[in-house]
Amino acid sequence: MSLEEEPSSLAKVAQLFVLSLAWGMQIWVTFISGFVLIRGVSRHTFGLVQSKLFPFYFYTLVACAFLNLSLFACYHPRELLSTTETLQGCLYFLCLLLAIVNALGLSPATTGAMFQMQAIEREHGLGGEVGLAARREMYQQLRERDPKYQAARQSFFRRHGLSSLCNLACLACNGINLLCLALHLRGL
Template identity: 35%
Template sequence: MGWLARLLAGLALLAAGVLFSPQTLRSGSDARISVKLSTYLRLAHLLSFSAAFGTVLWVTFIGGIIMFKNLPRHQFGNLQSKMFPAYFSTVAICCAISVASFGYQHPWKSSSSAERYQLGFLLSSLAFSLTNLFVFTPITIEMMRQRHKVERENNIGDEVGDSKNEEVAKANPRLAAMNRKFGMIHGLSSLSNIMTFGGLAFHSCYLAAKIDL
């Protein structure tokens, strides 16, 4: 099944869920034709937030670790260079939808302090994901490619798990300098990613308090 067919199938299921929701079925004929805007906004917020939270959770704590431990290091890096732009774009788009839908339902002037804090958490997640997308990721990818070139010249990079990089870098000042710079940028990118997750995690606690199970 191609991506377009999957998208259409997902949209069809989503539309069916909205049309046959209890709120719609209990409403009059006018509501069955046009569901209230607030329902769509809550749905958009819930879906976009859950997509962002789940994506960050999987990539950061599960998928990335599994790939790192089971792929040759250069293969892992090349895969990350293709995946990270899509990853941060997806998270940023979902965070933007969450911010817009939440902000529309809770205007700043009339919202409570708790709602303002939540909008701030969502905005921080959006800002950190955009920072990773437009600042850290391009720099990290370029530095990784340069370091891979030097490592190939020294016949390293195909190992899985423990890297031979540090051992070779002791006798290679150029590689050692690359490692320091790469480590700094990669560390900032990782910190930014954790801050994105943190903002979403705080908002998840807020939503949990609102759910009546």
């Protein structure tokens, strides 16, 4: 159901609000909260907090991406899309897809691998230190001695890297869409 008329003020406000909510949340989670936490709590506490925060974050991002795509699609009939609007629609869809992949696949798998690592670390008295540099040599020795730990660590970092890449791509999609919206404002 595409509407060819000008979007209502409510639709415009909703689109801007939902996109801004997603963007702000992404900036906070991606660039601020993790760096603050890792410097203030133990490694295992950091992992536990992230394991509770990320599912909520990714599902909220899925909801925002779905609403953004739905609002956009309602007021932009496919037959009448300009090049910029086609790009926007594709970016809304890509963001939705990436958020779903993170929420349903990568985040749970990354958390599972992290908990495997933490269990092995606890057996060796590790994980209670604050910051990434603390007891670095002990973690290096554990990696060299325990192939099960090394495999869990590789699995964690592979999945974490893919999840981070999806998150950054989704952040870029929303950033470009915010830019497109801002360039179409008639005034402040």
